Amino acid sequence: MNVPAELYYSKTHEWIRMEADAAIIGITDFAQDALGDVVFVDLPAIGDTVTAGEAFGDVESVKAVSELICPVSGMICDVNQALEDAPELLNEDPYGAWIIKVSPVEDQEELLSAQAYAAFCAEEE
Amino acid sequence: MKRTPLYEAHVAAGATMVDFGGWEMPIEYPTGIISEHLYDRRYYGIFDVSHMGRLWIEGPQRLAFLQRVLTSNAAALIPGRAQYCIIPDEHGFAVDDAYLYMFDDRGYLLVVNAANTDKDLQHLSGYLAEYDCTLTNITDQYSSIAVQGPQSAAILEALSGAVGLAEMKKNDLGVLTIQSRTVRFSRTGYTGDPIGFELFIHSDQVRWLWDQLIGQGARPTGLGARDTLRLEAGLPLYGHEMGLDQDGAGMPVFAVPLARFAVSFAPEKGDFVGKAALLAQKTDGTAKKIFSIALRDRGVIRAGMPVYQGDRPIGYVTSGTMVPYYCFDSQGQILDTTGKRSIGLAYLDADAQGDVHVAVRGKRLSAALVGRHMIQNVPPYGKAVIL
Incomplete structure (x- = not known):
């Protein structure tokens, strides 16, 4: 399982890249592996506000639906529209296929380091 | 396990x-x-x-026993043939659906759903005492x-x-x-x-x-693809399109279009479990039926989602997901191009038709009732019928 050291993680298996002007959010390798083939992503709209710990969309595999939980609060400033036609990007490149960008970030959950997240996943398995 | x-x-x-x-x-x-x-x-x-249940039936009165407890006309089977059938209860509901095989004249093999094997054995054993034959679980x-x-x-x-x-x-x-x-x-x-x-x-x-x-x-190939393949083929799965509905009521056997191939009222079959109720279903029709449903909008339909015709609730999705398909050229040659579509089966008012809506987590998405999801009778390829 791939857990890039430079990212932060939530216990609901989202990753967060903190950049100077925005938080970029996606789902982890662990999440995409557990989901199986991703066939649909229900994306929010640019300009929507999100709250840390609450759902901002859904990701659907053949088997099931999972909510996407936002690790930060703020406004959605960008959405990865490529996922509408190619949701499988979440399987193929989970850390390249970001889902939303939030800016400004007003609040955030307690996030896990890569090491802590890897340990958390090992416990879940 | x-x-x-x-x-x-x-x-x-x-x-x-x-x-x-x-x-x-x-x-x-x-x-x-x-x-x-x-x-x-x-x-x-x-x-x-x-994992599917394999039951072996042998003995002098095996045929009479099967004619009583199954919906099909087992007398029409000859060695080297199999038939689809339902194990009915007295009320015309399905205890299970099954396949009956006659490999030779020594006996019959009845293959049932894995999760129902014990229930089927118990149900079938209840009728066994009246017949000179045996029923053996040879699953293992x-x-x-x-x-x-x-x-x-x-x-x-x-x-x-x-x-x-x-x-x-x-x-x-x-x-x-x-x-x-x-x-x-x-x-x-x-x-x-x-x-x-x-x-x-x-x-x-x-x-x-x-x-x-x-x-x-x-x-x-795993059970996940087995489920998407059977869904595309419109084949019923016990527990979804047969058995109990969302409210815990029995779903009539004739609600499933395939049932007409599984139930025989041939004179030589005689009386059988649930015959009167099944005949009434066939004659009068059922209030609800299983339909093939295809989503027009983006999204995925899933089991349990309510279906509407206009503003009227008409039933619910019994099985649904996103399935992939191959594209074909105008000559019927298979292409490398593939697509995905969300399709399902739904238990709806029998008079439902045409355009409907499915409530997908708060949104109403546009869908259509269709005759079939794929063409199955032209070898070698099963071809998707795209909305």
Whole structure:
């Protein structure tokens, strides 16, 4: 399982890249592996506000639906529209296929380091 | 949890194992459900279906017993043929759906759903005392592998030296000899592929047979793709399109379009369990029926979602997901292009038709009731019928 050291993680298996002007959010390798083939992503709209710990969309595999939980609060400033036609990007490149960008970030959950997240996943398995 | 003799083979292949009807079964292999589904439609897939219940019926009055407890006309079976049937209760509801095989004149094999095996045995045993015959659970002694898809006949011919397998009729049975071992087979399946087989073999030889098929290039296919394949074929699954509905009420057998092939009122069949209720269903129709439903909007329909015609609630989705398909050119040649679509089956008011809506987590998405999701009767490829 791939857990890039430079990212932060939530216990609901989202990753967060903190950049100077925005938080970029996606789902982890662990999440995409557990989901199986991703066939649909229900994306929010640019300009929507999100709250840390609450759902901002859904990701659907053949088997099931999972909510996407936002690790930060703020406004959605960008959405990865490529996922509408190619949701499988979440399987193929989970850390390249970001889902939303939030800016400004007003609040955030307690996030896990890569090491802590890897340990958390090992416990879940 | 129970395991089939192929459990180690699944784990070695990297399968994700899940609880299915009390059995630890592969839901998918590392390539995933979409890839397995497409590979089956284009080439072939092999499925471990050893978890299904195998019941053996023998004895002088076996035929009279089966005529009483099944909906089909078992007297119409001749050695070398199989038929689809329902195990009905006295009220015209399905205890289970099943396949009855007559390989030779020694007895009958009845294959039932894994999760229902114990229930079926208990139900059927209740009628056994009146007949001079026996009912034996041989699930553990025998195992089954389904080999489905356009090239399934070729792979079995390559292994056995047999010829003409693709030209056999649906429900024909036969015997293959592979490396001097006996493998019984039927021209049946649960994928909708125009060509497909199910193999029956002693459990101590099934791993050998599985490895022979893998050696020919077959790819193991899990229960996830088995479900998307049967959904695309519009085939009912007990617990979804049969059994109890969302409110816990029995779903009439004739609500499933396929039931008309499974229920016989032929005079030689005589009286059978639930006959009066089933005849009333056939004559009067049922209040609700199973429809094929296809989503027009983006999204995915799932089991349990309510369906509306205009503002009127008319029922719910019984099975639904996103399935992949191959595109074909105007000459019917298969292309490398693939797509995905969300389709399902739904239990709706019998007069429902045309355009409907499905409530998908707060949104109302546009969908249509369709005649079928795929064309299944033109070999070698099952072709998606796209909305």
